[in-house]
Structure formats: structure tokens, C-alpha cells
Amino acid sequence: MGYGKYVLFRIVNLIIVLGIVTLMTAAIFDSAMTQILEAQINEMVQNDLIQYIESMKASGKTPTQEELREYEKSRIELYRKRYGLDKPFWIRILYRVRDVMTFNLGEATSPQISFAGSREVKTIILGYLPNTVFLFTTGTLITILIGLLIGLQIAKRVGSFVDRLVSILAMVSNSLPMWWTGLLLIFLFAFQLRIFPAGGLHTIPPPEDKLLYIIDFLWHLTLPLLTIVLVSFGGWAYIIRNLVIGTLQQDFVMAARAKGIPERKVLYGHVLRAVSPSIVTMSILSIVNSLWGAMITEGIFNWPGIGRLYWVALETNDMAIIIGLTYVFTLIWLVALIIIDLLYGLLDPRVKVGIGTTSS
Amino acid sequence: MKRGDIPLKISELKKSIKEFWNEYKNYKSGIVGLVLLIILASVAAGASLITSVEDYNNWYNPTYWRENPVDAPPVWVNFFTSKKLPVHQVEFVSVEDFKYVEGEPTEGLRTYSVNISYEFKYDVEPSDIIIRILGAVAEGKNASITITVIRPDGHRINVYKAVSTFPELVGNYSAKTVSFSRTSKASSAIIKWASQFESEENIREVSGYPPHGDWVIRVLFSKAEVGILVGEAELLRGEYQFSISVTFFDEESMLYGAKLIIAGSVYGWMGTDSLGRDLFVGIVWGCRLALIIGVLTSVISTFVGVFYGVLSAYKGGLVDELMQRIYEIVASMPLFPILLILSWKFGATVWNLALLMALFWWTGPVKTVRSMALQIKEETYVEAAKAMGAGTWRIVTKYIIGQIIPYAFAIMALNVPGAILTEAGISFLLGGRGTREPTWGRILHDAAAAGATLKGLWWWVILPGVMITITGLTFVLIGSALDKILNPMLKR
Numbered sequence: 001m002g003y004g005k006y007v008l009f010r011i012v013n014l015i016i017v018l019g020i021v022t023l024m025t026a027a028i029f030d031s032a033m034t035q036i037l038e039a040q041i042n043e044m045v046q047n048d049l050i051q052y053i054e055s056m057k058a059s060g061k062t063p064t065q066e067e068l069r070e071y072e073k074s075r076i077e078l079y080r081k082r083y084g085l086d087k088p089f090w091i092r093i094l095y096r097v098r099d100v101m102t103f104n105l106g107e108a109t110s111p112q113i114s115f116a117g118s119r120e121v122k123t124i125i126l127g128y129l130p131n132t133v134f135l136f137t138t139g140t141l142i143t144i145l146i147g148l149l150i151g152l153q154i155a156k157r158v159g160s161f162v163d164r165l166v167s168i169l170a171m172v173s174n175s176l177p178m179w180w181t182g183l184l185l186i187f188l189f190a191f192q193l194r195i196f197p198a199g200g201l202h203t204i205p206p207p208e209d210k211l212l213y214i215i216d217f218l219w220h221l222t223l224p225l226l227t228i229v230l231v232s233f234g235g236w237a238y239i240i241r242n243l244v245i246g247t248l249q250q251d252f253v254m255a256a257r258a259k260g261i262p263e264r265k266v267l268y269g270h271v272l273r274a275v276s277p278s279i280v281t282m283s284i285l286s287i288v289n290s291l292w293g294a295m296i297t298e299g300i301f302n303w304p305g306i307g308r309l310y311w312v313a314l315e316t317n318d319m320a321i322i323i324g325l326t327y328v329f330t331l332i333w334l335v336a337l338i339i340i341d342l343l344y345g346l347l348d349p350r351v352k353v354g355i356g357t358t359s360s
Numbered sequence: 361m362k363r364g365d366i367p368l369k370i371s372e373l374k375k376s377i378k379e380f381w382n383e384y385k386n387y388k389s390g391i392v393g394l395v396l397l398i399i400l401a402s403v404a405a406g407a408s409l410i411t412s413v414e415d416y417n418n419w420y421n422p423t424y425w426r427e428n429p430v431d432a433p434p435v436w437v438n439f440f441t442s443k444k445l446p447v448h449q450v451e452f453v454s455v456e457d458f459k460y461v462e463g464e465p466t467e468g469l470r471t472y473s474v475n476i477s478y479e480f481k482y483d484v485e486p487s488d489i490i491i492r493i494l495g496a497v498a499e500g501k502n503a504s505i506t507i508t509v510i511r512p513d514g515h516r517i518n519v520y521k522a523v524s525t526f527p528e529l530v531g532n533y534s535a536k537t538v539s540f541s542r543t544s545k546a547s548s549a550i551i552k553w554a555s556q557f558e559s560e561e562n563i564r565e566v567s568g569y570p571p572h573g574d575w576v577i578r579v580l581f582s583k584a585e586v587g588i589l590v591g592e593a594e595l596l597r598g599e600y601q602f603s604i605s606v607t608f609f610d611e612e613s614m615l616y617g618a619k620l621i622i623a624g625s626v627y628g629w630m631g632t633d634s635l636g637r638d639l640f641v642g643i644v645w646g647c648r649l650a651l652i653i654g655v656l657t658s659v660i661s662t663f664v665g666v667f668y669g670v671l672s673a674y675k676g677g678l679v680d681e682l683m684q685r686i687y688e689i690v691a692s693m694p695l696f697p698i699l700l701i702l703s704w705k706f707g708a709t710v711w712n713l714a715l716l717m718a719l720f721w722w723t724g725p726v727k728t729v730r731s732m733a734l735q736i737k738e739e740t741y742v743e744a745a746k747a748m749g750a751g752t753w754r755i756v757t758k759y760i761i762g763q764i765i766p767y768a769f770a771i772m773a774l775n776v777p778g779a780i781l782t783e784a785g786i787s788f789l790l791g792g793r794g795t796r797e798p799t800w801g802r803i804l805h806d807a808a809a810a811g812a813t814l815k816g817l818w819w820w821v822i823l824p825g826v827m828i829t830i831t832g833l834t835f836v837l838i839g840s841a842l843d844k845i846l847n848p849m850l851k852r
Contacts, residue, residue, distance in 0.1 A: 017685065021692045028698055032705040171389075171840065175777035175832020177784055180804065180825035187813040187821060198814075295696065296785050300808070310697060311789065326694050333692060 010341065014334045018327070022100060025326045026093040026319075033317045034085065040317065041079040048075045083109055084319070096323055105324040110316035113309070121324040124309070129291070131201065132298075132305035135221060136290035139228030144283050146229065147236025152267065154237065155244035163241070170238030173231045179296035182227040186300065189223055196223040199302030224301040239282070243275045250274070281340050288336040292329055383845050390841025396834040404648040415641045419798045428636030429487070431817055432627035438482075446482040448624035454617040455495075473605035476620045480512075481597050485581040487574055488623035489540040491604060494533040497526045498612035506605045507538060507546070512598025515584060517553045520546045533616050540577060547572030554579045554588045562590050631819040634810040639803070639820060643827055646800040649710050650831050653783045653799070656714040658775035661721035666768045668722060669729030670760050674737055674752065691723040696782065703786055708795050713786070717779055725771045729764055736760050766846040773839030777832030784828050800824040 052071055056063045063071070080086045087095070099106060105121035108114065115127030154163040190198035197203070202216045247253060248271060256266050293307030306325065313321035384390055403410065418424035429448050438444045458472040480486075497503050507520040519538075522545065526534035540546045548571060555563055566589045569575060575591065581600075582593040604618050630639040672683040698720070703713050736742065742759050750759075787794045787801030791809065795802065807813075807820040 013685070013688075017688050017692060020689050024689070025694060025698065029701055032701045035705070171836045172829060172833055174836050175781065176829050177781055177825060179785065179788065180821075180828065183804070183808065183813055183821055184825070187816075187818060191814055191816065296789060299789070314697060314700060322697070326697075330692050330694070 007338075007342070010338045014338060018331055018334060019097060019101060021330050022323065022327050023093060023097045026096050026323050029319060029322055030089065030093050030096075033319060034089075037083050037085065037317050041076065041083065041085075044079060045072060045075045096319070100323055100327040105327075106320045108313075108318055108321050110313065110318040110321075112316050113312055113318055113321060121320050124321065125306070125324060125328060128304060128306050128309045131303060132291060132293035132307065135224055135298075135303060135305060136228060136293050137287055138221075139225050139232075140286045140290040142225070142229050143232045143236055144279075144286065146233045147240055148279070150233070150237035151240025152244060152272070155241045155248065156263075156267065158241075158245060166234060166237050166241065169234035173234040176231050177296075178227060178231045178294060179300050181231050182224065182297050182300045185223055185227055185230075196220075199300070201304065224297065224303060227297065227301075240275070240279065243278055244271055247271045247274045277344055280343065284336055284340055284343075288333055291332065380845065384841060387841040387844065389837045393834050393837025393839075393841065396830065397838060400647055400651065400831060400834060403644055404651045407644050407648045411638075411641045411644050415638060416645050416798075419637065419642065419645075422635050425632075425636040425638075427490070427621055427623075428632050428638065429623055429625055429627055430632060430634050430636045431815065431820075432625055432632045432636075433817075434629055434631040434819055435626045436629070437626055443484065444482045445484050445626045446480070446486045446622065446624035448627040449478070449620075449622040451476050451478075451620040451622075452617060453620075455615045458615065458618075469607055469609055471605055471607040472615050473603065474618065475510075476602045476604070476618075478600045478602065478620070478622060479598070480581060480595075480600055482624075483595070484625065485578045485595060486622045486624050488542070488577060488621075489580070489602075490537060490619075490621040490623065491520075491602065492530070492535050492537045492619040492621070493526070493604065493606055493615070494530060494535045494617050494619065495526060495606075495615040496534055496613060497608070498610050501525075501608075501610045501613055503536075503609070503613060504607040505536060505538075506603075506607075508603040509580065510601040510603060511580075511584075512596055512600065513584060515553075517550060517580075519549045540580065541574055542572055544572050547576045550576050550580050551589065554582075554584070557584045557586065558589045559586050562587065565590060630823050631817075633803075633806060633817075633820050634812075639823060642798050642803050643800070643823055646798060646803065646824065646827065647831070649795075649797050649799045650780050650783070650828070653710050653714050653717075654776035654780040654831070654835065656711070657717040657721060657779035658772050660715070660718035662725060662768050662772040662775060664718070664722035665725040666729050666761060666764055666771075667756075669726040670733040670756055670764065672726070673730045673733035674756050674760060687723055687726050690720060693720060695720050696785070699782065700786055700789060703795065704790055704793050710783070710795055710797055710799065713783060713795055714779070717782060721775070721779070724775060725768070728771075729768075732764055732767070733760050736763050767843075770839050770842035770846050773835045773842055776835035776839075780828060780832055800828050 049068065049072055053063060053068075077086070084092050084096070103122075105125075107119045108121055108124060113119075113124060115124040118124065118127075150166060154160070154166050157163055186198050189196045197220050200220055202213065202220055207213050207216050244267075252274075253266060253270055256270050257263075261269075291306065293303075293305040293310075295307040295311045297303075298305045298307040299311060306329075309321065310325055312318075313325070407416070415424075427450075432448060433445075435447050438447075453474050453476055455472065458474045461471050461473075463469065491507055493505060495503075502523045502525055504523045505520065506518070509517045509519055511517070519540065520543065524536055526536045528535045528537060537543075538546055540550065551566070551571075558566075578591050579588055581595055582588045582591070583596045585593050587593040602620055606615055606618075608615075628638050628640045630643055632638055668683065668687070672680050672687075675683075699713075699716060702708070702716055706712060708716065737760065742755060745755055745759055783795070783799060784801030784804070787799045788805045788808070791802065791805040801824075803824045804821065807817070807824075810817075810820075812818075812820045
């Protein structure tokens with residue numbers, strides 16, 4: 001199998017996995033939500049009926065039983081059609097998968113979800129995404145940077161006080177709920193010390209001046225950003241420490257040292273180069289993961305990002321948003337996996353992608 | 361434990377466990393983890409001994425908790441503040457501890473009496489004193505109730521005297537409740553007693569006050585001097601005695617006991633929430649729930665994952681390819697939202713939530729286990745077993761999984777925190793729509809819903825989260841020690 005064939009194989013595999021993931025997700029959510037939706041429709045129809053009678057009364061007419069039944073039936077049909085309940089289960093989800101696979105993501109069904117007046121799922125996702133990127137992707141990047149710096153430093157001093165501290169921190173942060181840490185920071189910095197706002201993107205109303213607007217945004221960003229970095233940098237530092245220590249024991253490092261290359265150069269030149277494939281892999285995966293945001297943390301900080309969007313969609317039974325989000329982010333995830341796979345071949349000369357010739 | 365020695369006989373097993381322990385005890389973090397685990401497991405197992413089962417069963421019954429102070433911090437805040445707050449105390453005296461006299465005060469009557477003492481040593485008075493007499497008064501009959509307070513300075517106040525039925529229903533008994541701040545008879549008796557020490561001017565001022573309320577309690581706990589009514593007299597510390605006597609006029613009526621409730625403003629080891637619920641009860645039972653969730657999920661999912669990985673590696677070829685695709689699909693599913701919607705729909709208990717999580721979590725160890733199994737598969741003893749005609753099942757379970765099992769324990773321990781965190785997240789988001797039990801996540805949900813961070817009720821927010829973190833940490837400590845000892849990849 002050549003390189004080109006290998007890439008093709010991976011892409012076909014991606015499409016199949018993506019299709020099945022979307023189908024299964026659609027099936028699970030659809031079957032879980034049908035019941036809730038039916039109840040919801042029932043309630044809406046009852047409301048419509050009351051309004052209908054009122055409006056008839058206002059124009060001096062009393063609707064007959066026949067008319068009422070006719071109206072009720074038409075409303076039920078309308079809503080069932082809007083939520084896609086008029087078709088049988090399997091047809092419904094198969095159509096939905098076919099639609100999203102061709103990037104026809106449709107419109108949000110729940111009235112609570114829109115972006116800048118638009119109900120297009122595509123527009124909504126693209127509208128919410130930047131907020132998550134500003135918060136979680138920035139947080140991830142800062143975490144990686146801090147983790148890298150600390151990890152390299154403590155790898156030089158294994159067993160030292162700082163080394164132990166970071167190890168403990170890594171273990172604690174492994175079981176620290178991010179959202180709970182957020183609650184504590186809100187409690188401390190927003191309500192007790194009153195240094196940072198408790199949540200939201202900006203003050204209401206936001207400042208008119210551009211510069212002030214940015215400062216105001218950064219001010220709101222600080223606390224959630226701090227939360228993310230605080231719970232994740234220990235883990236990163238610990239992983240990088242272990243990677244570096246593992247590499248430091250290898251023959252080529254010993255050879256470099258024997259040649260009299262200064263320790264600094266050995267660490268930042270040889271060792272860092274050797275561990276870079278793993279770090280790049282982890283970084284790509286973390287960054288892709290960060291696009292999901294976090295449902296609870298965004299909720300706590302009242303941050304209108306992707307996680308929040310997903311939660312609101314769940315609460316309001318908005319299938320279009322849920323499946324749209326699942327599809328788009330699973331796609332990004334699987335593409336990232338392929339890119340990592342191919343990139344590994346470039347970064348690490350020991351790894352050859354595919355079997356046989358390297359025809360790239 | 362070295363690779364290749366499969367413990368077959370009991371003696372060998374004993375030996376390898378001993379060997380393992382000798383290595384394990386070198387890891388300080390592992391020992392700390394083990395100690396923590398023993399503590400947590402004891403709390404979880406002894407939840408019904410440490411707290412009352414009745415408290416736990418009534419967690420969602422607000423009337424059950426209405427006698428407790430709401431939003432009360434834990435008692436140990438008194439160690440850190442200069443102003444000592446009164447501890448909420450409940451004394452129950454059962455009928456056996458009452459003095460019983462027949463034919464008192466006259467022939468045919470029965471009188472029960474008791475003295476309950478209360479040591480007042482705080483800088484703030486309690487918010488109320490409630491005395492509840494429990495028993496049953498025969499149909500159409502009455503009981504005579506007398507309550508007297510004997511203060512540390514020797515003054516006796518006849519707070520309450522009345523002939524009454526037991527009009528309330530508490531559990532299986534009827535009851536008569538006297539609240540010093542709300543029962544007007546009691547309040548006015550205290551005010552009347554205090555007036556003898558007070559200046560004309562202050563009495564005039566107080567006459568405009570509501571006839572009862574919290575201020576009456578301040579009077580009861582003040583020194584008998586000018587200013588007692590207006591809260592200017594100093595607090596009087598020392599032993600207060602509450603003397604209760606109940607007289608029945610017939611043979612049928614009976615007494616069950618009496619309860620003295622000193623309504624304080626700090627409560628228990630972990631404080632109370634906005635419904636007055638004792639958070640200690642929630643935290644202790646939450647420990648049991650968290651361990652169930654964490655351990656059950658990780659044990660099931662690890663076993664499934666290990667078996668899956670080994671089978672995939674051993675079978676190889678098309679089966680391997682297919683199994684890897686299935687793995688990829690499950691690993692790519694949006695786990696958290698799916699768990700959310702399913703536990704919402706099924707109104708999950710911790711048990712079925714654990715099973716649900718295991719259904720998606722087995723993917724964790726598959727990759728590592730598969731690569732381990734691929735190596736073991738090539739070992740000569742597996743070849744030999746194959747040549748001797750051993751079946752797939754036997755080879756997979758005995759020769760390959762047998763090798764990986766020790767490492768599986770490490771994976772298991774390391775998987776527990778994730779399961780606990782996920783459950784906490786689900787309970788936090790769903791609240792009453794999620795798991796029925798009061799898990800730590802659920803307690804945090806209630807805290808957030810009641811605006812605990814805004815109101816400064818730190819104990820309600822901090823303690824459940826600290827418990828989640830400690831429990832997770834316990835398993836990380838154990839898991840990483842196990843990993844260092846048992847993971848053949850790290851060994852070399």
C-alpha cells in the first residue's frame with residue numbers, strides 16, 4: 001500500500017466512522033427526545049387553542065366543536081412536521097444523517113436558540129465558536145506553554161521539592177472538577193474580593209469605545225481562563241517531565257553529552273526535538289478538544305460558547321443543533337487524527353507511514 | 361511479579377502477593393492512597409452508623425429539616441472567629457429519664473418532671489429556644505405543662521404554664537411545642553420577669569416592640585441589670601436549666617419524652633444548606649454513592665476493554681480490523697451529552713448510571729492492551745499452548761489476559777476519578793432530573809441553584825468538591841503506584 005492509497009484508505013474509513021457515529025448519536029437522541037417532544041407539542045397545541053378561541057371571541061364568533069377539532073389537528077400536524085415526527089423513526093434519522101453528511105445542517109427548532117437573528121445551524125455554530133476559541137483554545141495554548149516550561153525545568157531536577165510539588169499538583173488536578181474550581185474562583189474573586197466579574201462576555205451594556213470594549217472583554221475572560229489553566233497545567237507539566245526524563249536516558253543523549261555539548265543545548269536541542277512528535281500530537285488533540293468547550297464551566301461563567309449551546313439544545317430538545325454539533329466536531333476530531341498520523345511520519349524519521357514505498 | 365509467572369497454586373499466589381506488597385510499600389504515594397481508600401471505604405460502609413438512615417431517607421423532604429437552622433456554617437468556624445456563635449443543639453430526654461410521681465400534686469394525678477441543662481458559653485445568644493413535649497393525651501383530656509428556666513445567677517423564670525392537649529403530630533406521637541420567641545405566653549413571661557430590673561425609660565421604649573420575636577431570647581440570656589430589655593446588658597454565660605413538668609389528669613395519657621432545641625447559628629461538622637439539611641449526612645452518604653459509581657464503572661469497563669483489546673489482537677486480520685472500527689466509533693461518540701440525555705430520560709439511579717457509563721467507557725484501555733497482547737501473542741509459551749491444541753478461549757483468558765490482569769488493576773484505579781467526575785458533572789447539570797440520590801454533584805447543584813456562592817455559603821460549595829477531589833486523588837495515588845509496579849511497558 002503506497003502513501004496515496006493509505007491516505008485514501010484513511011479518508012474512506014473516516015467517512016464510514018463519521019456516518020455511523022452520527023447515525024448512532026441521532027438514534028440515541030431521537031429516541032430519548034421523542035417522548036419529551038410529544039409532550040412539548042401537546043402543550044404548545046393547548047396554548048394555541050386557547051389563543052385561537054380568544055381571537056375568535058374577539059371577532060365576535062364562537063368556534064364550533066368541529067372547527068376546534070379541525071384547528072387542533074392542523075396545529076398538531078404542523079408541529080409534528082416541524083420537529084420531523086411525522087416520519088417513522090428510522091426514516092427520520094436516516095434523512096437527518098444524509099442531510100448533515102452533505103453539510104445541510106438545517107435550522108434550529110427551539111425558539112431559544114439563534115445567532116444574530118439567524119436560525120441556521122451553520123450560522124449559529126460559527127457564531128458561538130469564537131467565544132469558545134477565545135476561552136478554551138487560548139486556555140489550552142497557555143496551559144501547553146506553561147506545562148512545557150515547567151516540565152523541562154523539573155526534568156532537570158528529578159526528585160527535587162518543585163518536582164514533587166508538580167507531581168502532586170498533577171495528581172490533584174486529575175481529579176479536580178473544572179467547574180467546581182470555577183465556582184470557587186467566582187466565590188473568591190467575584191463575590192468576596194470583587195476584582196473580576198462573575199460571568200458573561202462583557203458588561204451590559206458593553207462599552208462603546210473599541211479599546212475599552214476589548215479591555216472589558218479581557219477582564220471578563222480572566223477568571224474562566226484562570227480556571228482552565230489552573231486545573232490543567234499540572235498534568236501537562238507532569239507528562240512533559242516524564243517524556244523528557246525518558247528521553248534523557250537514551251543513548252543519543254549520552255552520546256551528545258559525551259561529545260561535550262552543553263547541557264542547555266542537549267535539553268533544548270536534542271531532547272526537545274526527540275519529544276516534539278509526542279508533544280505536537282498531544283497539543284493538536286488538546287486544541288481540537290478545546291473547540292467543544294465545556295458544558296458546565298461555560299454554564300457557570302455564563303459564557304455563550306459551544307458547550308453552552310449544546311446544553312441549551314439538550315434542554316430544549318433541539319435535534320438539529322445537537323446533531324449538527326456532533327457531526328462537525330466529530331469530523332474535526334477524526335481529521336485531526338489523520339493529520340497526526342501523517343504528521344508523525346514527517347516529524348519522527350523512525351516512523352514510516354503506510355507499508356512499502358514512501359511515494360510522497 | 362515477573363512476566364510469565366502465572367500464579368497457579370495458592371502458595372504461589374501468596375508468594376506473589378507478598379512480593380507485590382514488598383514493592384508497593386516503597387511507594388509513599390501509594391501508601392497514602394491506600395490509607396485514604398480505607399478511610400473512604402469505612403465511611404461508605406458505615407454511612408448508616410455514622411449518620412441516621414432516617415436523615416438520609418428524608419433528604420428530599422423539606423419539612424423533616426425545618427427545625428434546623430438554615431445556611432448555618434459548621435461548628436468549627438468558632439475556632440477561627442473571635443465572636444463565638446451558638447451551636448445548634450438538640451437534646452432529647454426520653455420518658456425513662458423523667459422523674460415520675462403518682463398522686464402529685466393531688467390524688468389521681470401523675471406528674472413527670474425533668475431538668476435539662478444547657479451550657480451557654482458563646483458571644484451571641486441563640487435565635488430561639490424550643491421545647492417540644494411528645495406523647496399522647498387521651499381523647500377529650502388535657503395535660504398541664506409547666507416550663508421554668510433557672511438561670512446561672514439563680515433567678516427562676518416561670519416561662520410557661522398551661523393546660524393543653526398535644527395538638528401537633530410529630531412522627532407517631534402528638535406533641536405540644538413551646539417556642540420562647542414565638543409562643544406569646546412564654547415571651548411575655550420573660551419580658552415581665554426582666555422588667556423588674558429595667559429602667560422606666562427602657563420599659564417605655566420596649567412597649568413599642570412586637571410582643572414576641574428574637575429579641576426576647578436576648579433578654580433571657582442577658583445579665584439581670586438595667587438595659588436587659590433593650591439588649592444593652594451583657595450576656596450572661598453559664599449553666600441554664602430548663603425544668604419541664606407535665607401532669608396528666610387521667611390514666612390513659614402517656615408521655616414519650618421531651619426535646620429541647622437550642623436554635624443556634626452554627627451546626628454540625630459540615631453546616632446546613634438553605635433547607636436546613638445537615639450537609640454531613642449528604643457528604644457521608646455521597647461517599648458511598650461516589651464509590652459505587654466510580655468502582656462499578658471502572659471495574660466493568662476495564663474488564664470489557666481488556667477482553668476486547670486482547671481478543672482483537674489475538675484474532676488479528678479481518679476480525680481485528682472490524683473490532684478496531686467499532687472501537688473507533690464508540691470512542692468518537694459524544695459521551696457526555698449522551699450520558700446526560702440518557703440519565704435524564706431514565707431518571708437514573710447511581711447503579712444504572714454506572715452501567716450506562718461502562719457501556720461507553722470500555723474504550724479507554726483497548727489501544728494499550730491490544731499492543732501488549734500483540735507482543736504476548738508472539739511468546740513461545742502461547743505458541744506451545746496453541747500447538748498442544750488449546751482453544752482461543754483458553755489461550756485468551758489464561759495465557760494472555762492472565763499476563764495483563766495485574767496491569768488492568770492499575771487501569772481500573774486510574775479510571776475511577778473520571779467516572780466520579782462525570783457523574784458529578786451530570787448530577788450538577790441535571791439536578792432533580794438526574795440521579796435520584798443526593799450525590800456530591802447533586803449537593804453542588806442545589807448549592808448553585810440556591811446561589812450559595814453569591815450568599816457566601818462557602819461550606820456548602822467547598823466541602824462536596826473537596827470530597828470529589830480527595831476521592832479521585834485516592835485512586836490516582838493507588839493507580840499510579842500500581843502502574844509503576846505492574847506496567848510491563850514502564851518496567852523496561
